[in-house]
Amino acid sequence: MTNLEVHAPAPAPVDLEGDLASLRGDCVRMVPHWAPPERNVSLPVSPSRIHGVTVPPKSAGLLEAMSDYGD
Template sequence: MTNLKVQVPVPVDLEGDLASLPGDGARMAPHWAVPDRVAARPVSPALIHGVTVPPASARLLDAMSDYGD
């Protein structure tokens, strides 16, 4: 991750256009703490229950091509 430092104060843009986003992010970055590592643990299929998929959503997903086609 790149450590962004703002050398010159940037005026706050209250209108919020896209050009102001990099400066906003650079000013907020020092306030965000990033954990060293987050380990995702697999969940047993036996613990997954009560999930229902509406038929329309299942048809929509079935009609989509696989990622990377």
Template sequence: MTNTEVPGTAPLDLEIDLVALRGDCARMAVHWAAPAKVHTAPVSPSLILGVTVPARSARLVDAMSDYGD
């Protein structure tokens, strides 16, 4: 059975909630360790096997000015 109850409305002062969220994140950040930066060498295209791109997707990307022109 689906719960059809509608939760209460959103808080009126979103700025205070944003400040609280940023404070929570700042306090938790010391517990998060950033992974060591991994440097990988480029892979030769001749070593990439088994990758297929549907023609429709290739045309879509080719039509995008950031990629195809």
């Protein structure tokens, strides 16, 4: 029979009533585990590739009546 007993170090006690300093310390320790998302730059899309967009005539008329830079 195989002995599956593993001896790992005991986890550090958790302070559930910590103060702001301990919370900041926890965050500092977690920073190496967080990675910023890859920057995703959107490129312009040709109008000929846009399909299936419909605008009700009433809304189109309202937009057409608006000035380009606001009133």
